[in-house]
Amino acid sequence: MTVAAARVPAASTPSFIGGMSRRAKVIWTRRLVLLGLVVAFEIYARFIGNPRLFSPPSAIVYALFDEILVDPRIRGAIYQAFTEVLVAYVMAIIIGLVVGLSVGWSNFGRRSFYPIVILLYAIPQVILLPLFVLTFGIGPACKIAFGVSHGIFPIIVNVVAGMRNVNALYLRSASSMGASNFDLARHVYFPHMVPSLFAGLRLGMTLTLLGVILAELYVSTGGIGYWTKLYAETFDPAPLFALIAVLAVMAILLNELVRIAERRFTRWRN
């Protein structure tokens, strides 16, 4: 399903004819839209909405500094989730690259094993979550494993897709000049599959985050899941929204890092 989503660039800005001023206008409108949303939310929560469900943004910011960031237990939970995402992501990249390269290496591998990968990708993995908890316990191992199992698929799929796009002539000429398999991977496959690889890495990051957070929310006896459950069940929206905001910022930063890396490595193409 995400293969098709990958075809739509995550943040494609349509090209402008009008030049800078038009672009600036767009950026300022966007800021105004965001500001308007925050103000509308503030007014709604303060005067109309049920205070047990809605919390104005100002109260959320207050709760962020008064309840979330000062509590070492919550800070620990956030830090743990962050570490889990990083470890899971690194493992997903390594496993995804190894599997992707070995599946995509030959026509035979692509035709026989790629459909199996696609088949596995089609399974809604969230139903396996209880199984992961049974196997790995309720600690970080389960969340990392679940993050990895989500993150590897877009990486494998995009590595294989990227290798398919390499011109066979380059491969033949490189091997005729005596390139080893490693040389082929390093000097022919890698440079050509960079765009596709990074599309996979970006989606892989999104899905790793999804997997880790799903597992964190499922295990509600500790970590982030405990706190979100506590706040939701005691109808205390301000710290709930604050905690979610912290995690959303973490997700945005990690996504941005991947995108910066992508821009660096694909610059030579343009």
Add this chain to the structure above:
Amino acid sequence: MNDQANFTTRSIQVAFLAIMAGVWYGLTKTGAVTPLFLPPMDIVYATFMRLVQTGQFWSAVRVTLFTIAQAWIIAVVAGLLVAYLVTRSRHWTAVMEPLIASTFAIPLTLLFPVFILFFGIGPASKVAYAATYGFFPVALITIAGLNSVDERYLRAAKSMGASSFDTFRHVLFPAAFPVILTGLRVSFFISFASVLGGETLSSAAGVGKAISLAAELMEPARMYAWIVFVIITAVSLNFIVSAIENRRREY
């Protein structure tokens, strides 16, 4: 030669499934894995057969299907509406498309506790959660589809006196239709997974709840019966949808 290659790849895929089944059988029959983690296949099958005969099974399936349908319909209507409104001007497309796209890059699962807070643990929270997740692919892919319609068609329609709704009804929508269908498909599978996920996380009923309940009660045979049922359903749905798409492409 092509048939030969097809035969080889098909047999490798069948062999893969056979090996998986063999590993499952071997691990459980030799006692290498306790039945608590992985019960033998025949027991899972027997449990599934018993499960299907209970009213419990069909009521859980009905709840889940109904939740998915509601969530998907809301996602599709909202997504198409937003895409239509946003693409009416280039300026608003440029303003809103990156906002929608970057929101979709955040794991929206984070909002799940908020939906529980708002709607409780009944199906309503799952509908809201899955509809939110399903909205984004419809909106983003439809925006992309509507934007890629050839400018000349629009100009031609306008020069022949079509109103903006006429243009949408007779030019934009039909031209972007294949792309929009992709959005609907992606959205369906995301809604499907989100409903199951929401039910697994926190719910009173449904298939996801049945799985997590079986896990909590340490009834692995029942859990595997459900899991295998969901996997087979999801994979068959995928096969059907891609078969339809291939047929259409040939056509």
